[in-house]
Amino acid sequence: MAHTVRGVDHVAFPTFEPAATVRFYRDVLGFPVVHSVCAAGWGPEDHPDFIHFFFDIGNGDRIAFFYYFGTDRSVAGPAGAKGDDYARFGADVPEFFVNSRHLAIHVDGEEDLLEYRRRLDASEWPVFMQVRHETIESIYTHDPNGYMFEITRAMRPVTPQEDLDANLTIEALLDVVGGPDPSFGNLLARKAELIVSRAAAWEGAHAR
Amino acid sequence: MTRLYVLDIPENTSVAKIAALDPEVTVDRIGPYFEIRSEGEIVVDRRATTCRHAVWYSCVAGVDRGSRITQHDRDALRVTPA
Numbered sequence: 428m429a430h431t432v433r434g435v436d437h438v439a440f441p442t443f444e445p446a447a448t449v450r451f452y453r454d455v456l457g458f459p460v461v462h463s464v465c466a467a468g469w470g471p472e473d474h475p476d477f478i479h480f481f482f483d484i485g486n487g488d489r490i491a492f493f494y495y496f497g498t499d500r501s502v503a504g505p506a507g508a509k510g511d512d513y514a515r516f517g518a519d520v521p522e523f524f525v526n527s528r529h530l531a532i533h534v535d536g537e538e539d540l541l542e543y544r545r546r547l548d549a550s551e552w553p554v555f556m557q558v559r560h561e562t563i564e565s566i567y568t569h570d571p572n573g574y575m576f577e578i579t580r581a582m583r584p585v586t587p588q589e590d591l592d593a594n595l596t597i598e599a600l601l602d603v604v605g606g607p608d609p610s611f612g613n614l615l616a617r618k619a620e621l622i623v624s625r626a627a628a629w630e631g632a633h634a635r
Numbered sequence: 636m637t638r639l640y641v642l643d644i645p646e647n648t649s650v651a652k653i654a655a656l657d658p659e660v661t662v663d664r665i666g667p668y669f670e671i672r673s674e675g676e677i678v679v680d681r682r683a684t685t686c687r688h689a690v691w692y693s694c695v696a697g698v699d700r701g702s703r704i705t706q707h708d709r710d711a712l713r714v715t716p717a
Contacts, residue, residue: 583645588666589644615696615698616697619699620697622696626665
């Protein structure tokens, strides 16, 4: 099957803070404004007039926002104790879940990462966390809409065996989530079987 | 037989190296994985590996059905016969 897609065209979020959003993305981070749509509401009668505006996030990819005239946060229902301007959650929703959905933007190296950190730290939206995961280093902040925003660099290239491992993981995952014991222990057991049956042959195909 | 698998990537090599310090433990290879096996328990001391948390808690690629992880915390990884 041909794999002809070319990255993210755009990812879109609503904003109730267009001025702060432009300050954050254009003025603080230096992401150019590359496109916008000024539209009178059309379609369903209750559709407000809106501005759809885009920032370049590198590579020709874009992050976009919708600002709907005449609306405020109440359009999305009651305020949440946690979450952001799109996703609102009660105080009882665990942090791991609240933080799971986020956007990460790639930079090539440490110098670039630290430059974006300097820009954010000098702004109203300083970095709240900088962390080295196993093979990547990331900085995190929240944008003016509360959306979690990450910039990340790879500390080394991904190795071919990690691609094999990822594929065995997914195969094991599909096997166990469809079965009677969808547990981590069962996934590792199923993966062990796949390693035994597949991994030796893979090395032959990737002789070092 | 207790048996687990660890992917051979730079961050994981110390896990196999520390496991192999136990004379009862054999470290072999199957494709790009370390196969770590023993007739009894396999215990890997986390501090000895110097693995950071994200690496430590994601270093196990597979565990044979005849084996079971009974400890995987800040101190050690312990795999025992099921």
